[in-house]
Amino acid sequence: MPIGLDLARTAKTCARAFDDALAAAGGSAPVWQILISIKTRELGTQRALAAAVGIQGATLTHHLNAMESGGLVTRRRDPANRRVHVVELTEAGEELFHKLRGAAVTFDQRLRAGFSDGDAAELARLLGKLRDNVG
Amino acid sequence: MPIGLDLARTAKTCARAFDDALAAAGGSAPVWQILISIKTRELGTQRALAAAVGIQGATLTHHLNAMESGGLVTRRRDPANRRVHVVELTEAGEELFHKLRGAAVTFDQRLRAGFSDGDAAELARLLGKLRDNVG
């Protein structure tokens, strides 16, 4: 069995289950990824944000437009460099972040069922090797 | 680090690299999956085919339309049960299958770099556990 096929099938199955979990909590995978990135690297440029999420700048704008319409984020120009648009979470954005985090934690517990610490570490090591091999 | 996030990032990185490899060989991920399923479970219904690939029947029809237009497959009614459309590879379809298989094999070798047999088996075991946990 090719490793890539096994990985793709597993990822597809897990991604769908995770998407369902996030949707039930009122979110989606890209929104969750963007919320995480905003929370963890506050004050970066949108380019950096897009790179962190693994998408193009225009794709990020697309999502941010929807998130801004949905009242999750605000965008304002940085006074120090007015080319930069600072993205910040609104209260609703913070709420959604916490809700999605809860869903993600619950999902991860489900995923980890029957995993020893050694298993988890071994999986992380092997996945890291795969990324190195294609990067 | 949540397992799901690690898995999703790895799968995204690998899937993009694999898509590029398939595209360079004239294919795409769903086409490759469908070709594999046709070759390995000849004579099934399209429903079974769709289930094997992990998509809906209408989505499969969408891809088969493109593949038929592209001269890769033919569809004809099964005389024994005329509701069933038997999907078969044309010569061009067979050629593409072999070409994509070559690309997939090459990609898998790249992915396996530095993997011992034990590593590969361990990865397969852990991925299987993940699928069990969400299935």
Add this chain to the structure above:
DNA sequence: TATTGTTATACTCTATAACTATA
């Protein structure tokens, strides 16, 4: 009525190219 597959339509995520605003 139930099953097989198609058609029509639309949604989500993604991307590239051209553009605006700022430096």
Add this chain to the structure above:
DNA sequence: TATAGTTATAGAGTATAACAATA
């Protein structure tokens, strides 16, 4: 000129609902 981001447009993959053909 270079950089940050947006707008316009498009394409791939997926899905649901309604439909036609067959049993």
